[in-house]
Amino acid sequence: MILRLQSNIQFIYELALARMELRSFAVSFRVRNSLRSFSADGTADTSTLKHRLAYCEKIDDDFTDYYFIQKYNQTRSVNQYLTHWIYPYKGKYHPQMIRSLLNIIRLKQGETVLDPFIGSGTTAVEAQLLGISCIGLDVSPLCVLISKVKTESIYVLEEIKNLRSSIAPNKVVSAQSDMLRGQSWDLIEDEKVRNFYNIAEMIAHSDESRRKRDFVKSFYENIDKMVESVNDYRNASKELGLKLGDVNIIEGDARSLDIPNNSVDGIITSPPYSIALNYVQNDAHSLKALGYNLDKIKGDFIGVRGSGFEKFKLYNSDMSKCFKEMYRVLKPNKFCIIVIGNVTYQGEEINTTGVTIDSCKKAGFQFLEKVDKIIFGLYNVMQKEYILIFRKEIEGE
Numbered sequence: 001m002i003l004r005l006q007s008n009i010q011f012i013y014e015l016a017l018a019r020m021e022l023r024s025f026a027v028s029f030r031v032r033n034s035l036r037s038f039s040a041d042g043t044a045d046t047s048t049l050k051h052r053l054a055y056c057e058k059i060d061d062d063f064t065d066y067y068f069i070q071k072y073n074q075t076r077s078v079n080q081y082l083t084h085w086i087y088p089y090k091g092k093y094h095p096q097m098i099r100s101l102l103n104i105i106r107l108k109q110g111e112t113v114l115d116p117f118i119g120s121g122t123t124a125v126e127a128q129l130l131g132i133s134c135i136g137l138d139v140s141p142l143c144v145l146i147s148k149v150k151t152e153s154i155y156v157l158e159e160i161k162n163l164r165s166s167i168a169p170n171k172v173v174s175a176q177s178d179m180l181r182g183q184s185w186d187l188i189e190d191e192k193v194r195n196f197y198n199i200a201e202m203i204a205h206s207d208e209s210r211r212k213r214d215f216v217k218s219f220y221e222n223i224d225k226m227v228e229s230v231n232d233y234r235n236a237s238k239e240l241g242l243k244l245g246d247v248n249i250i251e252g253d254a255r256s257l258d259i260p261n262n263s264v265d266g267i268i269t270s271p272p273y274s275i276a277l278n279y280v281q282n283d284a285h286s287l288k289a290l291g292y293n294l295d296k297i298k299g300d301f302i303g304v305r306g307s308g309f310e311k312f313k314l315y316n317s318d319m320s321k322c323f324k325e326m327y328r329v330l331k332p333n334k335f336c337i338i339v340i341g342n343v344t345y346q347g348e349e350i351n352t353t354g355v356t357i358d359s360c361k362k363a364g365f366q367f368l369e370k371v372d373k374i375i376f377g378l379y380n381v382m383q384k385e386y387i388l389i390f391r392k393e394i395e396g397e
Ligand SMILES: C[S@@+](CC[C@H](N)C(=O)[O-])C[C@H]1O[C@@H](n2cnc3c(N)ncnc32)[C@H](O)[C@@H]1O
Pocket: 089, 091, 092, 093, 094, 116, 117, 118, 119, 120, 121, 122, 123, 137, 138, 139, 140, 143, 252, 253, 254, 255, 269, 270, 271, 272, 273, 279, 300, 301, 302, 303
């Protein structure tokens, strides 16, 4: 049997993850000379591989589900398919990598993955597509909204479409600006529909403040693109016969999780990279438009508090609380994956990755592996990040 890699695969870490995926499905294989395909013996369960693999596009003559999923894309960016693109959130991780990590930690349909720093909801969408349940938590009310809209709008598509035809024609009318900017969505009874329109407004705020685009024009363009993306989501799941996983998005603090001990089957997350991004300032326009007082909510964001080197101390002690909580809620013998990078402060590289490994070990995790990953993009300040794999040891071992 020949398994061919997706044509967008370019990096060593992707080949490494592709191999780890195959191993997790107990496939015995060898990498062929081109490095773009594997040959495997005929005993592998091809139907599971076809349904789950992230880095292969073809198994013999059959395309994988993921090959088709990526085609449902309203953007020009290969990995912003389905609802992934919704809201220009800084610091998203790569959906394809998350799909492969869900495979690598062997999560099955109906099991639960936790992402205590859900951000824009990447883990939630990828788990949902594989029929894996997801608990996603974030301290930012904006992230909670974005993640809900990406995963819940599919259940209210008709209601969303009905409202779209009644709100306004698709043209620029500056008088509409005031109407759209207000909290007029409060009148929408259904929470999922209300969230959808709220996020469409937030994207327009972001487009206006970051890209200097016309607010009303951006609102209508985005809303139509969002409707098409949710439509794509529905079509993809119908055509591929996907059984979507349950998603539970919660506003909360990762330092103190309201989740029972030993209850989740896996953790995949990417916490703030120390002080690299100020998540309050980044989304200030949207958080303000949602009616939040930035000074008030700032206190609970990790990596934002304090000044100078004090920031790092606070970050480390906050994260050590989070790792203890992650350890507490994970079932024994299950895996926890953390994606993180080092920041440079006043010309000095701060070893956030090393501190993370030590802190996780102190929390009780066994450190298994570190995969180096390039951060690709011309304007990125950081060039590299790491995928850290831990396991909660079986008690008594
Ligand atoms: C690196 S981002 C996660 C991005 C996410 N992986 C994605 O693909 O969009 C880190 C997130 O941690 C959140 N955060 C910061 N402090 C937190 C806390 N105390 N509890 C939970 N989330 C927090 C931030 O709001 C931000 O969304």
